[in-house]
Amino acid sequence: MAMRMVTVWLPDWPVVAAGFDGSVPAAVMAANRVVARTAAAAAEGVVIGQRRRQAQRRCPEIELVDHDPARDAREFESVVRAVAEVSPRLDVIEPGWVSMAARGPSKYFGGDVAVAEHLQRVITEAGVMAGVQASAGVGVADGRFSSSVAARLSVRRAGPVVVEPNQSPAFCAPLPIGWLQTLGESDPEMIDLFTRLGLRRLGDLAALDPADVLGRFGHPGVHAHRLAAGVDVRPSSTTDPAPERRLDQVLDDPVAQASAVVFVAKQLADELAQSLAATGRVCTRLVVELETEHGERSERSWYRSAGMNAQAMVERVRWQLDAWVNLPRGSEQEITGGVALIRLTPDEVRADVGSQLGLWGGQSEADRQAARTIARLTTITSDEAVTVPVWNGGRLPADRYRWVPASNVDLDRRVRAVSSAGTGSGPSGPWPGTLPAPSPSTVFADPHPAEVLDNVGQPVQVSGRGVVSAPPARFRLMAGDETSGWRPGRVRGIASWAGPWPIDERWWEPDGHRRLARFQVVTEDSDGGQRGYLVVAEHRQWWVAALYD
Amino acid sequence: MMTISSGLTASGLAAPALNDVLAALGDRVAPVSMALERTLPTPADCADLFAEGGLVRxxxxxxxxPAATSVMLRLVAAAVEAGGWMAVIDVPTLGLDAASELGIALERVVAIDTRRSGSDAGERAGEVDAAVWADVIAAAADGFEVLVTRVPSDVRPSTLRKVVTRLQQRGVVMMVVGDPGPLVCDGVIDTGRQVWAGVGAGWGRLERRVVEVTATGRRLPGQRCRTMEFPVPESHGSESSESPSSESPSSELPVPEPSIHELSTAS
Known part of the structure; x- marks a missing residue:
C-alpha cells in the first residue's frame, strides 16, 4: 500500500525564477531546447522541447534566457520555506517540484482538499513576498507518481486534484503513457516501444502480468509497470534507513566560501556513493544538513526517483547552500558565519537496477558547461560561425563531413550524427573507393593548385583510362591564395607515389559529373624528411586535396 | 610493429642529458605537485615529451x-576521448577523419569561425579580427578543455597576455597551428623528420610513419626528443588490405618494413 502523498508542482518554474511575468513571451533554454516558457509564449505556440530556431519562428519577439539550475534553486527557497510551514518533512525533487507525506497535514487541516487549498494559497503569498508570480498545482494521491501526475493536472484544472484513497490505479489508467516520460521515470526509447506495442495508456501497461513485463522489459519495465499500476516507486520492504551510512564532516576551521563547502561535500558524496554502490544500492532520498559556527542550520531532503550519483548529490548541496546564502536579511536561520558542519544522510536507498539517468539525459558536467559556452559563443559571433560536424560521406576528404550551425542540433544526441558507422558505412559501406586510413589531417575545402612534373620537367598527364604519361618526379605546391593570386612555390623531389585511383562520380547528372584521379605523393627534402600529399588530377589540372601533415 | 628507443640526439647528448637530470631533480624538490590534477590525460608514448609526464593544463x-597536425591531434586525443570538449577556432582545414582515427570523439568537437561573426560577415571574409578572436578564445576557455587555433598576426601583446592568463585560470590547453606570431608559447612541438612506409614508386599507399618529435620551450626544461610511430588506424579504412582501386597492384607486391634504420642513423 503506497503512502499517501501531497505533491506541489509549479509549472515552468525556471522561467518564473528568471523573473518573467506570465504576460511576456519568454522561454528558458538548455542545450538549445526550450525547458520552460511563460503563458504568453505558450499561447504563441512555443512548447517545451522545441529548438531555439523553431521557438523564434513561432514567436519572433520571444525573450530567451539560458537555463541556470542554481538560479531556480535559489528562487525556489521562498516557496520551500512556505511549504515547510505546512509540513516540515518535505522532499524537494527539483526546483518547482516538492512532495511530502499527506497524513500529518491532512489531519491537522481537516482533509486532503483543505491541505491542498491551503498550500496553493500559501505558495501564492510566498511568491508575492518574493516578487515572483508563483502559481502552484497541488495533487494528493497514493504514491509519489500518482500525486505528481495529479499536481500537474491540477495546473490545467485550476484547482487541487485529490484522488481518493485506493483510487490511484483507476485515476492513472486512462492517462496516456507519455506521463512516465514527462515525469522522468522512463526514457523516451522505452515509451516509444510501449506505444509501438499498442500500450498507449497507463492502464494498458498496468493490466499486464508483472512477470511478463520483467521478462520482456527488464527492471526499467517493472519500474514503469509499478508506477502505472498506481503503486509507489519502491516496495516498502526495501526501505533501509541505514543510519550507519550517514557521513559528516566537521570543519575545524569554518569556511565562508561556497566553493570550499562544495569541495568538502564532493568528497563526502563520492564516499557515500561509493559505499552505497559497493552493496549495489543507490540513494533516492538524501538529507543534506549544513550548520554554521554560530549554530544556524539548514536542512533539506532531496528526492530523485532515478537515484543520485555523487555529482547529483553535490549539485543539491550547492543548490541548498546557494539558497541559504541568498536568504533575505532578518529571516530565520539566516547565515551569519562560516559553515562548520556538513552532513549527508541517505534517507532512502534502493537496489540499483542500472536505471541511473543523468540529470539531463546522461550529460556530464563537462557537456553542460560546453553547451552553455557554445550558446555564449553564438552570441559573441553569429549562428553560422559556431558549427559542429555531421557525417556526410564522400570519396574526397573535403566531402566527408559538413559543418552545421550548433544552434540547430541537439548537442547531447550527437554520437550518431558524426559517426560514419551510424549510417551503415564501414568496410562494406556506401563509399567504396574511399582511400583507407590513415586519413589526411589537413583538408582543403577549396582546391589548392599544384604541379606534378616528370623528370624532364613536363607536367604529368593522366589518361581517361587511368594511365600516367610518365612517373611523377617533382612536385610543386603553389603558395598564396585565391584572392591574391597563386605564386609558384618550392619544387620538391618525389620520393614515392601511389595511384592513380580514379573517381567517376555522378555521371548521371550533367552538372555534378566529375572525373578525377587521386594520387598519394611523398616528397623528400634534402635532409631525408618526408611529406605526404593527397593530389588530384582533374581536367589536366593538378590540385592538392589534403596534406598528411 | 617495431619500437625504437629515442637515441636520436647522439651528437648533442651531453647537454640535454644534464638538463634532463636537472629538470627531474627540480621536479622532485618542487613544493606543490598535484601533477595528475594539473595534467590532461596524455597517451603513454607522448608523456615523456613533458617533464611533468603529461600535457599541463x-x-x-x-x-x-611536416607532421605538425597529426602530432598535435594525437597529444590531445586522450583528453577529448575522456570526455573533454575541443574547440577548433579558425582552423577550417582540420581533417576530421584523421582526428577520429587518432581517437578524438567528434561529437565533442565544435568549430568556430571568427571571420563569420556579426552581421557584416560576408564583407570582410578572409580577415580574422584580433579582438573578436581574443573574445572567442576567452569565452571558449569556459567550456572546452582543448582549443586548437591559429593566432592572428596583428594581435596585440597586451591582448595576448590577457588571453594567456585566462587560459591558465581555466586550465585550458591551447594548441596553435602554424605560426604562433607574437604569441610566445610555453612549449614548441617540432616534428623534425618523418618517414613514410607503405608507398613506393607507383604502388602501395601511405600506411605507417615514424615521426621525430622534439619538445622545447620556456616551460619545458631541456630538450626532449622521441620518435613517434603512427600505426595504421583501424577505423573507417579497415578495408586496408585491399587497395581502393583495382588498378593499383599494391595487394600483390610485398610492403616493405618502414625504413627506420635510415631515420635513426641520420641526424
Missing part, C-alpha cells in the same frame, strides 16, 4: 614541421 603549445 593552462599551457599553450605550438606545433610545426
Amino acid at each position: 593552462g599551457r599553450t603549445l605550438s606545433s610545426g614541421g
